[in-house]
Amino acid sequence: MSVLWSLAWGCVSFVTLAAWYRWQLPKLLRQQEHAEPVPTDESATEPVTEVLPQPAATQPKRGLLLAALGCVPLACLCGYQAAQCANSPISILKLLLAYCVLACAALADVKFFRIPHPYVLTLLVGRVLFLVPELIFTYEGTLSRLLSSVVGGLGCMLFLMLVSKISHGGLGYGDVKLFGGLGFLCGLYGAAYTLLFSCILCALASASLLLFRKKTLKDTLPMGPFVLLGFVVTVLLAMY
Numbered sequence: 001m002s003v004l005w006s007l008a009w010g011c012v013s014f015v016t017l018a019a020w021y022r023w024q025l026p027k028l029l030r031q032q033e034h035a036e037p038v039p040t041d042e043s044a045t046e047p048v049t050e051v052l053p054q055p056a057a058t059q060p061k062r063g064l065l066l067a068a069l070g071c072v073p074l075a076c077l078c079g080y081q082a083a084q085c086a087n088s089p090i091s092i093l094k095l096l097l098a099y100c101v102l103a104c105a106a107l108a109d110v111k112f113f114r115i116p117h118p119y120v121l122t123l124l125v126g127r128v129l130f131l132v133p134e135l136i137f138t139y140e141g142t143l144s145r146l147l148s149s150v151v152g153g154l155g156c157m158l159f160l161m162l163v164s165k166i167s168h169g170g171l172g173y174g175d176v177k178l179f180g181g182l183g184f185l186c187g188l189y190g191a192a193y194t195l196l197f198s199c200i201l202c203a204l205a206s207a208s209l210l211l212f213r214k215k216t217l218k219d220t221l222p223m224g225p226f227v228l229l230g231f232v233v234t235v236l237l238a239m240y
Contacts, residue, residue: 006080009096010079017067025060075099081238082095097126101181106224106227110225113172114174115175121181123184124184127185145187148187156179160180161176197233202221209221
């Protein structure tokens, strides 16, 4: 059964990535083009969109292949481990939804340094929808799980908003809302351990880049990929 769940996670993650490159990426590119300032110099003859680097738009198949090579094997590992440790199929499906959303958020953050609102909304709506089968099939403990979701969502948002204020925008509000949605879907422990591991991984990556002089202290890193990796570590260690 664990192997079947592993294959299911791999297939669903690949379909999610393919859908992101097919529909979400062009939409985000259009939004970026509209957000670019229009040049006021009348002598400027070339449109702004021609000078914007768009490797993912010109090479979607290559981008999908690279994303699949990175995300699908991790999804298979997480699916296998979740089937071994999760207490119900509903919990496995919640983790799968979180993984797919975080994978899309990681891609968007790498390419555009932003996390669109629909990703957070998907986590929130997903938690509400999963509440119905929980009440039907796993009624015992539903109240404690719901309390964990509320505390996890609000607690993560309030804590990270404070961190963002103290760091003067070092942590974007997109990341804050993403962790809030993750806490609401997966509960306090899942979000807290994901935050812990993602911060550790981000710190290690930043230190390595600074050590090899690939980045400076003024440069920023997208947090989305580290959130995804932190979630993977959390699932593999069954700390949710």
